[in-house]
Amino acid sequence: MLPDQTLFLTQLLTLWAVFDPISHLPLFIGATPNFTSQERRRAAVISVLMAFVILAVFGFIGQFLLAAMGISLLSFQIAGGIVLFLFAVSMVLGDNSHALTVPAKRGNAAARRDAVMKVAVFPLATPIIAGPGGMLTIVLLMDNNRYSHMEQLQTLGALATALAGMLVIFLAGDWIERITGSGVTQLLRRIMGLLLSALAVNLVLSAVAAWLKLPSI
Template sequence: MLDDYTLFVTQVVTLWAVLDPVGHLPLFMSATGGLDEKQRRRAALFGVLFAFGVLVLFGLAGQALLRAMGVSLLSFQIAGGIILFLFAVSMVLGDHRTHKGDTAAESAMSIAVHPIAMPIIAGPGALLSMVLLMDNNRYSPWQQVVTVGALVAVLAAMLGTFLLGGLIQRVIGEGGTNMLRRVMGLILAALAVNMVLSAFALWLQLPSI
């Protein structure tokens, strides 16, 4: 039991560092800037649920799928970093679409899938972490269940943080939200570049950056 508890705590700490519920709040706020409070709660709930499904599915089958397709984890990391970089650039430059032509429900669900579920929550780093934490060659089914439990705990904390986004947005105002979106976009772009360079460094056996 102690080993299971230690594994659970270790997994929670690891996933908390990767998913960073508090750090992702500005990204969530910017993505849902065109929604009202009810729509924002809907987008938060379904975004977290969609991300949970993607992370668990990829954690279980991602490594086998990539191997079957002849794609290495480094190639996946580079591709994910490029996609994340493009999303970050749209945040910095203010390319923020609110899907005004859709109904309220469709708009919230669309934003819940992209960009909240992917790439904000289930981004390249999170997907790679789940592959490593649920490695079928190293961990038993019970240990994988513990990992899923740790993921549930972290995503529950993230959902609670997102649901407070409306209150925080009212405090800092629209100008503060726009500023946070651009600052977080710049940080996200740097993170994406770092992911790509780290993959190339491992591939070419260069010193870490």
């Protein structure tokens, strides 16, 4: 296999493992419980596109931005882990405050479109898709000191491919939810919230361990 193809495949598999689209499906369903099928599809498309823009921009300027502000990658990882943990706790406790912004009646189309946009931005685009783990990964994969512009474009291609796979899985959410039922969906939401909170704690502890030169967790 050619070196550029090997790089693309390696980065694609890395990003797929970080995003873990299948495990993120319950998070997507849990964040859009009051949406119609059309609104859920719209939220999926918007959130994935916005996540791509966020990650692509951060991949190019993340190192410079953090350096200019005097922020280390470890500090960014800790801050992102804390935000992710707070969102995960709301999932475990069944807090649907972000979903309750959707009007119960369908008469106010403008208000519902606004609600879909809000949920697509937070929590779907960030921190569910473009979370601290994804941002750190894309910064490392697009290291300005190691990779050429052509290699960085390959990384963007791998990112687009991974997010396209996530979008396909999100768009199948309604079909999967009809098969499993709302009860199973709520159970999966809480389980994923617990796992997400553990991931957030691991991000923080890993950064602290790296800072203090402690053994890996």
